Amino acid sequence: MTKPFYYEDYTIGAKRTTLGRTITETDIVLHAGQTGDFYPHHMDQEWCKTQPFKQRMAHGTLIFSVGVGMTAGDINPEAMSYGYDKLRFIHPVFIGDTLHVNVTIQEKRAHPKRPQQGIVVEHVEMVNQEEQVVLACDHLLLVNKTPVSEEK
Template sequence: MSDEPKFFEDYEIGESFVTPGRTITETDVVTHAMHSGDWQPHHTDAEFCKTQPFKKPIAHGTLTFAFSVGLIFRAESANPNVMNYGYDKIRFPALVFPGDTIKVEVKITAKKDHHKIKTHGLLTQTETTVNQRGETVAFVEHILFVTRRTPLD
């Protein structure tokens, strides 16, 4: 992890890193329900969950996503040259339960010029969140708006 902010030109397709882990707690799930207003019974009603195939409350997909974003910020120094441009293909292919520990595998998969703004480029990084068993529990293509060291003509 470098303390020098990177510019668009400094990123390479294929570069990657893995974040530290974080264990999801029951408190996390309830707090997320409070913040989001999503009190669906499969997140917060243990008795209901006993009637479902997964048998116990599950974390919200949006909680998994939000914590994944936070883990990435824990792994990288703040960079004033990078801003969020958007997310594509958000998926939650496996459930997360309180007690699961997640981490994020991040990889730069594409670089391109911004179609209008010559001072910036667009990076795509895949962010694959896995649990302690290595199962993918979330996947997203994250588009980043990154300052160029040298603007295009």
């Protein structure tokens, strides 16, 4: 576990990048089984050959969940996910694509009902091996403010 990171410790414009992860056929099959989404875009190789992309593509929800997992490497006991805004699937992801995630601290704002906490907005972009953005969203973190007893 890393050092606690309070609301005041976040800097707008700060960036981090994850390591890569390659999407496999197994990922797609498991996700289809977990969600019940067996649409031919994901599961029917022959049908996909008749479509514009000519191959199966990963579920958007699969890519989103993989990206969330890729960004969750450091545990901050002073923060928790408050949700996601503006989620977009920008470019399809295919079997064999390798993705990484770029995260930028975009905004900090007071919580309207919790004065001891603030909201930190991380802009998240998943990028493939060709540097194409495949997914973008804003991740809202609910972050504790520095307790008065610990202020510098």
